Amino acid sequence: MKTINYGIIGCGMMGQEHLRNIALLDGARVAAIYEPDDAMAQAALDLVPAAQRMPSIEALLDLPDLDALVMVSPNHLHLAQLELIAALRPLPVLVEKPLYTNTEDAARVRHIMETYPAPVWVAMEYRYMPPIAALLDQAQAATGGVQMLTIREHRFPFLEKVGDWNRFNRNTGGTLVEKCCHFFDLMRLVLKSEPVRVMASGGQAVNHKDESYGGEVPDVWDHAYVIVDFASGARAMLELCMFAEGSRYQEEISAVGPTGKIEALVPGPGRFWPVQLGSPPVPQLIVSPRMPKGPQRIEIPVDPTLLAAGDHNGSTFYQHQRFLAVVRGGGSPEVSLSDGYAAVRMGLAAQESASTGQAVSLAPEA
Structure with a gap:
């Protein structure tokens, strides 16, 4: 080989x-x-x-x-x-x-x-985090067709980067692009539909307000709510807070349909977990059918070697496995340029909505 x-x-x-x-x-x-x-x-x-x-x-x-x-x-x-x-x-x-x-x-x-x-x-x-991958695989069966999708990320502030480039919207595209295009990608993937309207509220409440770079104070937002209507009639919501690193789980995703609910709980990077609290939490998947009632909680542990290799719950490795297969001639990218384009388009619409106080319509592009 x-x-x-x-x-x-x-x-x-x-x-x-x-x-x-x-x-x-x-x-x-x-x-x-x-x-x-x-x-x-x-x-x-x-x-x-x-x-x-x-x-x-x-x-x-x-x-x-x-x-x-x-x-x-x-x-x-x-x-x-x-x-x-x-x-x-x-x-x-x-x-x-x-x-x-x-x-x-x-x-x-x-x-x-x-x-x-x-x-x-x-x-x-985020597509390849094991608990989220399990949700993606089981969402249709668990819900009977997702009608409501909620993504909550409560996490730490933006980290320091070389030259502090990530402190300014002009470099990042804005928090709802830089940080949240992952989640808009998941919305399209789970709902199998395209967005038609975005409504958002967000701003800078806590983080980086006492920092200065060349006399310039950072303008990146640290919290937001985003609601997205999809062509199928389904709806999705994002709740972002970047001053909530005390949370047990960093991402909590729930998908609900006529027959039930499925949730994925994802801890943040293990290196940030306080050692005095013992072992970091284990990712979980929770399936809650409407009938018969009775939530089923499943732990989805991640290989410690993969956890040690990065901050994304092993997903970077799984992504690279698939990309390597494509490089060797094994098909097309699972996350295409079109997917990347659509996720940013949603993030930019959310930034605009939060800045103007108006809903933003996303008409289909030719």
Whole structure:
């Protein structure tokens, strides 16, 4: 079996999580990295000492043995870097979310969707968290067809990133894009329908208000409610709070239909769990039929090796397994450019709704 050689673009905290998970794959290695920050580059090379550090994306793409790319750069760089790769050497790409950050860039994204000749997989790790994957697999049977979907994330504030880029909406697309496109992706996936209207309320209540970067105070939001109406008649709601890291579970997802309810409970990163409280909570799936009544609670433990490799409940590894299969010629990306585009479109609509106080209609695009 041929070893697949990866090039990594961006080796900050999330980039290093990708490095640790690629190391767990059979027949894969990181051959080269591009990371302009010296400290992050050194941390990455400590994980993959055999990799070459390249001075630019162009130099990275010049390496003849590369088979695939993983893009983990700051949000506002993704689109231009994809365009550069498309122009120079369109290899298969796993690109971190969000795919883009501005409504004005939608046409550029659609052009890549129409013309990029190799597979592009948009990293939506939440699909592959074991308890959420179990909910996705069982939702139809447990509910008889989901009519209401509720996603609650109560978590820690945004972490520090290189150059503090994630403190400002102009770089992230806004919290409802940067953080929540994962959840809008799950809404479309669970409900198997497209959004037609988005209503949101959100803002900055607690976090980062006493920080200053070059005299500029961060403007990223730390809490929000979002309600989404779908073409099928189903509805979904997101509740986000980023000053609730004391919660036992970080994500709580419930789907309800005419015959029952199914819930997934997902703990946050184990490294944040207080050691004095003992072992971190175990992910759970709860199935609650209407008749006969009687909730069934199932623990869904995650391999400790995968938990140690990142902060996303093992999902980064499962995502990489599937992407590697695509790179080897095994079908199409499960999370397409179209999926990544749609999730950001919903997030941008939510940002607009919360900013203006008006519902935003999402008409089907040609």
